[in-house]
Amino acid sequence: MGSAVLEILGLVLCLIGWVGLILACGLPMWQVTAFLDHNIVTAQTTWKGLWMSCVVQSTGHMQCKTYDSVLALSTEVQAARALTVGAALLALLALCLTLAGAQCTTCVAPGPNKARVALTGGALYAFCGLLALVPLCWFANIVVREFYDPNVSVSNKYELGAALYIGWAASALLMCGGGLVCCGAWVCARRPDLSFPVKYSAPRRPAAGDYDKKNYV
Numbered sequence: 001m002g003s004a005v006l007e008i009l010g011l012v013l014c015l016i017g018w019v020g021l022i023l024a025c026g027l028p029m030w031q032v033t034a035f036l037d038h039n040i041v042t043a044q045t046t047w048k049g050l051w052m053s054c055v056v057q058s059t060g061h062m063q064c065k066t067y068d069s070v071l072a073l074s075t076e077v078q079a080a081r082a083l084t085v086g087a088a089l090l091a092l093l094a095l096c097l098t099l100a101g102a103q104c105t106t107c108v109a110p111g112p113n114k115a116r117v118a119l120t121g122g123a124l125y126a127f128c129g130l131l132a133l134v135p136l137c138w139f140a141n142i143v144v145r146e147f148y149d150p151n152v153s154v155s156n157k158y159e160l161g162a163a164l165y166i167g168w169a170a171s172a173l174l175m176c177g178g179g180l181v182c183c184g185a186w187v188c189a190r191r192p193d194l195s196f197p198v199k200y201s202a203p204r205r206p207a208a209g210d211y212d213k214k215n216y217v
Helices: 002-025 075-101 114-147 163-188 208-216
Strands: 031-033 044-048 050-055 064-065 158-160
Touching: 002 075, 031 075, 031 208, 075 114, 075 163, 114 158, 114 163
Parallel strands: none
Antiparallel strands: 031 044, 031 158, 044 050, 050 064
């Protein structure tokens, strides 16, 4: 029973991390305008993301524009798009494997193979978390490096956006959840007595006498 609790808890964490990863991928706040020196009082704030850039006026009006050309984008943006979308799709595959191998489902017959399927799903979730960390840390490194670069003008300096922090939290949840799923599957494979008690019962077939009783009634 304890191993099943680990799998369920890990699956919940992975689902939350998956939603957070998709949210971080779509949000335009990977880079936000840095307010330095004469930029403290400004009429607008610029946000930049993987798919669009937005300008927020001091009046609250926001205008966003998607990037026109994919090939004109910088290398880090193109790589970040590919890695985050790939991680999100891989997490979908991990979800299917985890649900199929979970002890609370009957998609796969109980046994070592069922534990291996869940273990594979948990490992994929952890790999998704690591894969998502690559573009997040890459972007953060570029933003910090340009922020402290004296050759970059103050108007072109940016700070870390909220999407990066959401992505880091999502990556942590994916790795922690995947680890819990792997632990639950490993415990189930090594200690079957701690697995979720699933009982199968064959449907009852009516005896011949039952039909006779119905006919007399």
